[in-house]
Structures are given as structure tokens and as C-alpha cells.
Amino acid sequence: MNDKLLAGLNPEQLSAVTWPAKSALVLAGAGSGKTRVLTTRIAWLLSTGQASPAGVLAVTFTNKAAREMQTRLAAMIPVNVKAMWIGTFHGLCNRLLRIHYRDAGLPQTFQILDSGEQQSAIKRLLKALDVSDEKFPPKAVQQFINGNKEAGVRAHAIPAPMNPYEAKLIELYAAYDAQCNREGVADFAELLLRSYELLSRNEALAAHYRERFRHVLVDEFQDTNRLQYAWLKLLAGTDNALFAVGDDDQSIYAFRGAEVGNMHALLRDYGISAPIRLEQNYRSAGTILDAANALIEHNDGRLGKQLWTDAGSGDPIRVFEGFSDGEEAQFIVDEVKSLVRDGWNLSDMAVLYRSNAQSRILEHVLVQAGVAYRIYGGLRFFERQEIKHALAYLRLAINPDDDNALLRVINVPSRGIGARTVENLQTASRERGISLWQAACGAGTGRTGGKVAEFVLLVEKLRARCEHLSLAEKISLVVDDSGLRAMYEADRKEGEERLANLDELVNAALGFMPHEPELAVVEFLTQASLEAGDHQADASEDALQLMTVHASKGLEFDAVFIGGLEEGLFPHENSFSDSKGLQEERRLMYVAITRARKRLYFSSAQSRMLHGQSRYPIRSRFVDEVPAELLQHLSATVKTAAPRRAAWQDEPAPAFVRNNSLAGWRIGQALSHSKFGSGVVISAEGAGDDVRLQINFAEHGIKWLDLRYAADKLTPA
Numbered sequence: 211m212n213d214k215l216l217a218g219l220n221p222e223q224l225s226a227v228t229w230p231a232k233s234a235l236v237l238a239g240a241g242s243g244k245t246r247v248l249t250t251r252i253a254w255l256l257s258t259g260q261a262s263p264a265g266v267l268a269v270t271f272t273n274k275a276a277r278e279m280q281t282r283l284a285a286m287i288p289v290n291v292k293a294m295w296i297g298t299f300h301g302l303c304n305r306l307l308r309i310h311y312r313d314a315g316l317p318q319t320f321q322i323l324d325s326g327e328q329q330s331a332i333k334r335l336l337k338a339l340d341v342s343d344e345k346f347p348p349k350a351v352q353q354f355i356n357g358n359k360e361a362g363v364r365a366h367a368i369p370a371p372m373n374p375y376e377a378k379l380i381e382l383y384a385a386y387d388a389q390c391n392r393e394g395v396a397d398f399a400e401l402l403l404r405s406y407e408l409l410s411r412n413e414a415l416a417a418h419y420r421e422r423f424r425h426v427l428v429d430e431f432q433d434t435n436r437l438q439y440a441w442l443k444l445l446a447g448t449d450n451a452l453f454a455v456g457d458d459d460q461s462i463y464a465f466r467g468a469e470v471g472n473m474h475a476l477l478r479d480y481g482i483s484a485p486i487r488l489e490q491n492y493r494s495a496g497t498i499l500d501a502a503n504a505l506i507e508h509n510d511g512r513l514g515k516q517l518w519t520d521a522g523s524g525d526p527i528r529v530f531e532g533f534s535d536g537e538e539a540q541f542i543v544d545e546v547k548s549l550v551r552d553g554w555n556l557s558d559m560a561v562l563y564r565s566n567a568q569s570r571i572l573e574h575v576l577v578q579a580g581v582a583y584r585i586y587g588g589l590r591f592f593e594r595q596e597i598k599h600a601l602a603y604l605r606l607a608i609n610p611d612d613d614n615a616l617l618r619v620i621n622v623p624s625r626g627i628g629a630r631t632v633e634n635l636q637t638a639s640r641e642r643g644i645s646l647w648q649a650a651c652g653a654g655t656g657r658t659g660g661k662v663a664e665f666v667l668l669v670e671k672l673r674a675r676c677e678h679l680s681l682a683e684k685i686s687l688v689v690d691d692s693g694l695r696a697m698y699e700a701d702r703k704e705g706e707e708r709l710a711n712l713d714e715l716v717n718a719a720l721g722f723m724p725h726e727p728e729l730a731v732v733e734f735l736t737q738a739s740l741e742a743g744d745h746q747a748d749a750s751e752d753a754l755q756l757m758t759v760h761a762s763k764g765l766e767f768d769a770v771f772i773g774g775l776e777e778g779l780f781p782h783e784n785s786f787s788d789s790k791g792l793q794e795e796r797r798l799m800y801v802a803i804t805r806a807r808k809r810l811y812f813s814s815a816q817s818r819m820l821h822g823q824s825r826y827p828i829r830s831r832f833v834d835e836v837p838a839e840l841l842q843h844l845s846a847t848v849k850t851a852a853p854r855r856a857a858w859q860d861e862p863a864p865a866f867v868r869n870n871s872l873a874g875w876r877i878g879q880a881l882s883h884s885k886f887g888s889g890v891v892i893s894a895e896g897a898g899d900d901v902r903l904q905i906n907f908a909e910h911g912i913k914w915l916d917l918r919y920a921a922d923k924l925t926p927a
């Protein structure tokens with residue numbers, strides 16, 4: 211059995227898998243088998259009897275990666291992987307807190323606030339405290355709170371504030387925590403901090419888990435932040451084996467406080483003399499690997515790794531530059547369809563993008579073309595309005611003191627309870643230190659009081675009727691009895707889709723397997739918060755995979771499309787100001803490239819709608835950091851003879867648009883023509899004296915102009 215498990219591993223992998231029961235760091239590049247080593251090690255520990263399924267804790271970064279690890283493990287040995295402690299940091303912390311909710315000072319049914327809900331909670335707080343949300347934008351307050359939580363710092367522990375503004379932020383942080391405690395809710399960062407505190411304050415409990423989890427394994431270790439590392443140290447103690455795998459070149463969460471420094475700390479704290487290195491890449495064709503290696507060379511301060519493959523060089527990387535973002539999307543979809551005709555599976559192909567907003571246009575084209583797709587992260591089933599409404603009713607049915615839920619639906623569907631009434635309730639709740647629900651119960655009769663009383667009655671009824679129903683029945687019931695169904699039935703425009711989503715919610719509940727049946731609702735709501743995006747398409751359906759580069763970490767696909775390779779988008783404009791930011795963008799690009807097994811596409815657009823505006827970006831520097839001999843250009847739109855690369859290679863990146871040396875003009879430049887008026891240069895061809903510009907004129911549309919004749923009619927705008 212072991213032989214079979216270990217067969218096919220190379221000597222370094224074998225050494226890592228069968229490493230004695232002590233700590234280790236596997237430091238190796240993308241596709242070298244880190245995750246495979248980690249999973250195989252768990253299987254090996256179990257099958258050799260060195261560990262029991264209950265004695266292993268394994269952490270990964272995304273839900274998808276955690277599930278993948280479970281699937282791979284289940285394929286290797288017969289074990290109930292669902293019962294094992296394999297999950298994301300958030301998932302495992304949640305599990306810990308559910309078990310020890312009392313010690314953690316949380317109600318058993320505590321709800322998780324996602325990022326949007328956290329922001330509304332902060333907005334509510336600002337209002338209650340009469341703090342201007344212009345001076346203290348909720349988003350900034352949120353960042354301050356989460357940043358501190360992720361560093362493990364509570365409000366009272368922040369050292370003396372540097373100025374009154376910071377003092378106020380600290381005050382808001384404390385008030386926010388108090389509000390969350392009152393309402394029995396926890397945001398994402400809270401899950402981690404709270405469970406860290408639980409263990410650090412409760413030595414007996416920590417000792418119990420240390421006794422239990424003799425093996426703690428971490429994937430993607432380069433992306434752990436300080437608190438996560440401290441949490442791991444608490445759990446692993448110094449005697450247990452902390453087995454971490456990672457790649458400094460794939461560190462992409464520095465903006466959220468992740469520290470590559472944790473790798474050094476791990477070596478030091480656990481007396482590891484040298485990291486284990488894996489150098490053979492098993493994932494990608496040679497060309498793809500060469501591209502990744504060449505790109506990441508542009509970064510400095512790397513720990514340094516070699517990667518080689520004995521796979522052939524494979525296809526060149528195909529580069530497409532579309533005229534517009536629509537054309538780019540169309541290219542991707544056409545190409546996907548042609549690959550399918552050639553026998554590729556849709557689910558083995560992925561489109562990766564830097565920002566979530568980019569998915570919309572792709573979705574549009576995919577829908578038109580009738581290509582099935584799934585989106586991970588981003589547009590989330592559980593973030594859709596109708597789903598949130600239904601879940602809010604469900605939450606009220608189990609805990610009416612849930613202020614967030616109550617505020618969401620007190621007037622949905624509309625029942626004549628206006629903002630004024632809600633404000634009165636909020637005042638009452640604040641003054642008397644009670645929940646909104648309690649305030650509503652005492653709202654009296656009067657004209658609006660009567661409406662509130664009706665709502666109270668509705669919720670009471672839902673509570674009573676829900677009691678003995680299954681989860682799916684409960685959801686059906688709240689959807690019907692709350693009036694949501696009727697409301698969407700009356701909505702001609704979007705109702706149909708929303709009703710379909712609500713039905714899908716019931717389906718999700720039907721297929722839901724709770725760990726503890728009596729906590730099914732809580733577990734379901736928890737999953738809804740943790741696993742956004744999982745029920746939007748039938749998981750078994752063959753579908754194209756869409757996701758941000760961040761979400762693609764650790765995954766692999768036969769064909770990968772990296773879209774929107776434009777300066778300002780990828781690298782993101784926010785990263786232009788410092789070289790650290792740019793290097794993180796480059797690592798992100800390295801992650802994107804190394805997801806591909808056989809086929810890789812780079813695409814970009816010369817004009818793009820972004821934040822409601824047309825932009826005329828130029829191609830990303832990252833395309834040009836890949837050696838030209840690895841690329842095959844597919845588009846004919848830009849035929850500038852001028853070497854684009856030379857034009858901007860060494861510059862920083864001050865703006866979207868840089869000079870392309872087209873007789874003094876550049877792509878993206880605004881100008882005006884004596885006859886056609888104002889316009890923007892969108893592409894060009896020719897060189898020297900023979901240059902033609904394609905210009906998009908505001909009033910006269912797109913025209914090609916020959917500079918030999920038109921030069922004197924043009925002036926820069």
C-alpha cells in the first residue's frame with residue numbers, strides 16, 4: 211500500500227513525504243508538487259499508523275483548495291476526509307469557535323459577517339454615534355479594524371494614538387467590537403483573532419489540541435500573516451511537527467499583511483536547518499515554464515529557486531490584442547469553443563483576471579454563446595439580494611435579536627415601515643441597550659407601531675412554524691410566508707431569475723449535510739458566508755472556470771487565458787507608486803502563468819470600459835517581460851513597426867499611456883482634427899514617414915488617417 215502511495219515521487223519529494231515527525235519547510239516553485247507532497251504525507255502518516263485522522267490538522271487558503279485536498283486524499287486512502295480537520299484558516303477557526311463558543315464568549319448561533327455586511331454594520335455604528343461618514347469613510351474604518359485584527363491587536367492594546375483622528379478610529383474599533391458582541395456576530399478577521407485568543411488564554415484547551423494535533427500541515431505558507439502564524443504556533447506548540455510548504459515567488463497577499471518573513475521565522479522558531487527544495491516542475495510545458503521563470507527574474511530579493519521540466523516545450527504562448535474589451539472577450543470565447551471542438555474539456559480551461567469587474571463582459575459573451583461557466587469568488591450566489599433577504603428571514607427565525615438581519619428585511623417586501631420608524635427603533639435600542647427586535651416588540655400600536663407589530667407577528671409565526679421543519683422546508687417556508695416570493699413574482703424584470711435563485715437555495719439546502727443535524731441552520735448559514743459562490747452552477751456540469759488570479763492559487767488547468775493584460779489593470783494602477791507593489795503584481799502574474807499545463811493565452815484590449823469610463827490602455831509590461839520567442843501574436847490590430855518594448859521598458863509607469871513613437875503621436879492620445887473634431891488615437895500602423903493612425907472621433911466615429919496628408923490637420927488636445 212505504501213509502495214503505491216509513494217510510487218512516482220522523485221527523490222526530493224519522497225524525502226519530504228516521509229520526513230520524520232518533526233517540523234520542515236518545503237520551499238519550491240510552482241507546480242513542483244508541494245501540494246501533492248503535503249497530501250501524500252498525510253496519507254502516508256495515516257496509512258503507516260503514525261497518525262490518526264483526528265490527529266492531523268491541515269490548512270489551505272481557499273475553499274476550493276481545501277476540497278481538492280480532501281478529494282485527492284480520499285482517492286489515496288479510505289478515510290472519512292469530511293471528519294478531518296482539513297480546511298481554510300477561517301473554516302477551521304469557525305469550527306473551533308462553534309465547539310468552544312462559551313469559552314470564546316459567543317452565542318452558539320453566532321453569525322458570520324461577510325465584508326459587505328461588516329461595512330453596513332460600521333455604517334450603522336457611525337450613524338448611532340453621530341460620526342460623519344465623510345470624515346470617517348466606512349471603508350477606511352473597516353480597513354483600520356481588519357488591519358489591526360489581522361495583526362492580532364484589539365482596540366485597547368493599540369499604543370497611544372498619534373493624532374486625534376487615530377484616537378477616534380480606535381474608539382470606533384472598540385465600539386464596533388462591542389456592537390458585534392451585542393448582536394452575536396463575527397466578521398472574518400474576528401474568527402481568527404477570537405480563536406487565537408481562545409487558545410492563548412486557555413492553556414488547558416491549547417494543551418488539549420496540542421496533544422491531539424501531532425501533525426500540523428500548511429499549504430501556501432508564504433501567504434500566512436502574523437496572526438495566522440501565531441495561531442499555528444499555538445496549535446503546534448514546539449513539540450509537534452509543523453510541516454509547511456510554500457513559494458516566496460507566489461506571495462500575493464502582502465497587501466493583507468502576509469509576511470514572507472514567516473518563512474525565516476519558521477526556520478528559526480522550529481530549528482529547521484535547511485528548507486527542502488523541489489526543483490522539477492510537473493505541471494507546465496517548457497514554454498510556459500520558461501515564460502514564468504523569465505518574468506519573475508525581474509523581481510529582486512527572491513529566495514531563489516530553480517525549476518526545470520522534462521516535458522517538451524509545447525505550444526507558444528498566444529497573444530491577442532483586441533480593439534475593445536468586447537472583442538477581447540469574443541476572442542476568448544471563440545477560442546474556448548474551438549478548443550472544445552478539438553476535444554478539450556471546458557472545466558479544464560480557465561479565464562483569469564486581475565479584477566472581479568472584468569468578469570461581467572466575459573459573462574455577457576459567454577451567455578450569448580451558450581457556453582457554461584462557473585465563477586469562483588466575486589459574483590456570489592450568496593451575495594445576491596434575494597438570497598440575502600431569504601437568509602435574513604431564516605436568521606430572524608432562529609435569532610430575532612440579529613439586528614443586521616432585521617434591518618435588512620423589516621421593510622422587504624415593503625410594508626410601510628419607513629426610515630423614520632426604523633430610526634426610532636434604533637434610538638430606543640441604543641438608549642435602552644436592547645436589540646432592535648426587543649425595541650420592535652415594544653413599539654406599541656399607533657399607525658406605524660401597528661405595522662411594526664405586524665412584522666413582529668410575522669417573525670413570531672415564522673419562528674413557531676419553522677421549529678420542526680427540515681432546513682429546506684424552513685427555507686421554503688420563509689420565502690413564501692415572508693412575502694418574498696409574491697414580491698418577486700410581481701417583478702416582471704428580474705423576478706424570474708431571482709425566483710430561480712431562491713429555488714436554487716432550497717436545492718442547496720436539500721443537498722446540505724450538516725455535521726450536527728440540530729445545528730443544520732447555523733451550519734448552513736455559516737457555509738453561506740464562508741463558501742460564497744459554490745452553488746451558482748451545477749458543480750458536476752462541465753463548465754469554463756472564471757476567477758481572479760488571487761482565487762486561482764494552487765489550481766491548475768490545461769488551458770489558461772489571462773485577460774486584461776494592460777497597464778493600469780494588470781499591473782494594477784494602485785501598484786505604480788512603489789516598486790514593492792509592482793513586484794507583488796509580478797508575483798501575481800507568475801501565479802497566473804504557472805496555472806497552465808499545456809496552453810496559455812495573453813489577451814488585452816486597446817479600449818476598455820472601466821468604472822463607467824472609456825479607457826485606452828497600453829499593453830501590460832508583463833507581456834513584454836516574457837521573451838519574444840515564446841510568444842505568437844494572433845491579432846492584426848496593432849502593426850506598429852516601432853518596437854513597443856524599447857519605448858517604455860525602463861520607465862517607471864507614470865500613466866496609462868506611454869509614447870509609442872508614431873511620428874510623435876501615441877496610442878491613447880487625445881487630439882483634435884480641424885474637420886472631424888476631437889478624438890483619441892486607438893491604433894496605428896506603418897513606420898517612419900508612412901504612419902497611419904486609427905482615430906476614434908467623438909462625433910464622426912472611427913477613421914484611419916494617413917499622416918502624410920493629415921499631419922497638419924491634427925493638434926494634441
Ligand SMILES: Nc1ncnc2c1ncn2[C@@H]1O[C@H](COP(=O)(O)OP(=O)(O)OP(=O)(O)O)[C@@H](O)[C@H]1O
Pocket residue numbers: 218219220223238239240241242243244245246247457460491492493763764765766804
Ligand atoms: N512526481 C510526480 N510525478 C508526476 N506528476 C507529479 C509529480 N509531482 C507532482 N505532480 C503533478 O504536478 C502537478 C503540480 O503539483 P502540485 O499542485 O502539487 O504543485 P505545487 O507545487 O503545489 O504548485 P503550486 O505552487 O502552484 O501550488 C499536479 O498535477 C501533480 O499531480
Ligand SMILES: [Mg+2]
Pocket residue numbers: 244245246429764
Ligand atoms: Mg500547491
